[in-house]
Amino acid sequence: MTTAPHLAQDGVLIGLSAVVMALKEGEAAALLIHGEGGEAPALPFGPFDPSAHRTFELALRDFVEAQTGLPLGYVEQLYTFGDAGRDLPRAEMGAGARRVVSIGYLALARRAEAPERPDARWTRLIDCFPWEDWRKGRPSLIDDRIAPALRAWAGGNTTARARVDALFALSGLRWNEERVLDRYELLYEAGLVPEAARDHGRSAAEPLPGLALASDHRRILATGLGRLRAKLKYRPVLFDLMGDRFTLSELQRAAEAVAGLKLHKQNFRRGVERAGMVEPTGTLSNATRGRPAELFRQTGADAVGHAPGLSLPAAR
Incomplete structure (x- = not known):
């Protein structure tokens, strides 16, 4: 990347953030x-060195493993975050650096x-976004605090109110x-x-529950979670979070935890089963209470290379 030295000289650094x-x-x-x-906690984050990395x-793989000891499996690029005015307590990586362009990546571990x-440390996503967990029904946080606060903020602006409602x-x-x-x-x-x-240099009023992160890392984390939720429906990415063998109950709980x-x-x-995504292994799991459950494994892509995603039929 021949432009990197020029960018660094101008005070712009390329950083890599890993979700x-x-x-x-x-x-x-x-x-x-x-x-x-x-x-504040932060995502694994490091600079791109064009002299050291092709x-x-x-x-990304190198510095995540260096920072955490964890080798990465599935990786895909999320988005480039380059807004001016980012708060940079973690991202400012050089003397005189004025701006960091951060390229976010989504990585999954089995x-x-x-x-x-x-x-x-591993941190539950619902600790960062408690309003995103609907597994036990609509979170009371939305109706008790979020909706009143957002409607007061929107006031009579019909566009803002429609955005809040949607x-x-x-x-x-x-x-x-x-x-x-x-x-x-x-x-x-x-x-x-x-x-x-x-x-914005203001004293916090009563912020909503949820773990705040350094810089704009909660925004990057939100991008990663939204991307993963979308991909569940058209790519078999959930299996990149599973072991080699699993029960169908374990697979469903994993899908629920992500979605x-x-x-x-x-x-x-x-x-x-209709999509042909799994096949029985012929063995039973002893990890469940009561009757042992059958263990399955992923079948992979079909004969023409299709690898479907999951249907997510919400319980009513």
Whole structure:
């Protein structure tokens, strides 16, 4: 990349942010780096060095493993985050750096292995976005705090009110689990998350529950979760979070943990089996209570290279 030295000279650095997700104790979790002295947690983040790395992805894999001891499996590029005015407590990586262009990546791990570094920890996604968990029904947080605060913020602006209703399933509208980033950005715009007060030099009022992250890393994390939820429906990415063998109940719980939805058991199983995504192994699991459950494995792509996603039939 021949332009990198010029960019660095102009005070622009290319950073790489990793949204590393896995299932930990039945919950979708992200790997975060926790600093000392009350510093906000951050995603694994590092600079791209064109003299040391041939590609962005190789650089990402190297520094994530160096920071956490965790080798990455599935990786895909998310988005380039280059807004001026980003708060940069973690991202400013050089003297005189004025701006960091951060390229976000989504990475999946089959096991939430304990990181080698003590400051790297798995954190439940619902701890960062508690309003995104609908597995036990509509979160009371939405009606008790989010909806009143957002409607007060929107006032008589019909466009803003329609945006509030659409994103948080108000006025009888349907919840769209994929719009994680849109919801977080609306809460930020309305000043309801602590990052908004921090970035604008204001004292925080009563921010909503949810773990605040360094810089714009919660925005990047929201992008990763929204992307993964969308991909569940057209690519078999859920299997990149599973072990080699699993019960259908374990597969459903994994899908629910990622999507934040309670799924209809029989319809989910019929959809998985009809699509030919799994096959029985001929062995039983002893990890379940009561009757042992049959273990399955992923079949992979079909003969013409198709690898379907999952049907997500929500329970009513």
